[in-house]
Amino acid sequence: MNKRATTMADNRARLISAARKAFAEKGYAAASMDELTAAAGLTRGALYHNFGDKRGLLAAVVDQIDSDMAQRAQQIAAAETDSWQGLLAEGAAYIRMALEPEVQRIVLLDGPAVLGDPSQWPSQSSCLQATRQKLELLITQGVLKPVDTEAAARLLSGAALNAALWIAASASPEAVTAKAVEAFRMLASGLLAPSAIK
Template structure:
């Protein structure tokens, strides 16, 4: 009985997240009504409030899902690299390029900060910093990069990547902004190498 209830809860949440993700990506957060979201999911407003506390909580869940997918994609990029350094650089460049994806751009980089506030304070950013710190520490231990404070450097890199992604998302020419950001990132990170 408990498993059936857990499955129903999971299914309801998944339906609401799917409907919201589609609406937020196409219409934007502000133009997506709760009535339309719940109707598309075949559920009631009460279900939305019960599971997410409202539209803002639903946006947080959608962003968490997108962040998780981005992390999975970046992990594959790291694994496919020829060396840990190339994996680190390729991962960071892929993150920059993700700012060109319409769904990431609209939901995570434009609507997310407008509704949820400073993305550097989101839980996902803490995870990014920890992951980047581990990568840098490993590169230091392997003698690939200079002896730097891994946490400070991780915060610098994560902050730069987030900042440039926000810039790309709101740029009049996102493609050009992305290309410039990648060039700048590559020039900056070569300074870490021994």
């Protein structure tokens, strides 16, 4: 195999890894590219060659974290047999994931501010796509009212996001998480078809 390609892939991975730490700890604006690359054992030369600019690096980092999140959510949702319970579990999972500094600081705060609307990202915000598919399934099953799935997925993810910001800023994360998850379930139940209400 190509030695060039492997070392380059390795360097990219190390830069992204260092960026995840730096962006999560200092925030995008305060993260120094010199420190970042030095921590990865490289210089800014490697950075601008691989990612174009600082924004490009953030985009790569966001893409990676977003993929991780979607994968984890997939597993959690798959554990539920009922699709409706799966949706609720997924929402709760997103709220909890959003408590991690990497997710919150990078994906939820700096990401939209620097890169723009999440749905326009190359990853297309995998999380959004996943919940949307789940909603479509539930509608065909007659569990939900025939709502616009993109709209519902957007609002639900937005609700989860703000819940996370709230929890992260609160003094007692556990208690607040419980409240947030309950409120999330209540809001989501507004999508239920009349026949599906227990």
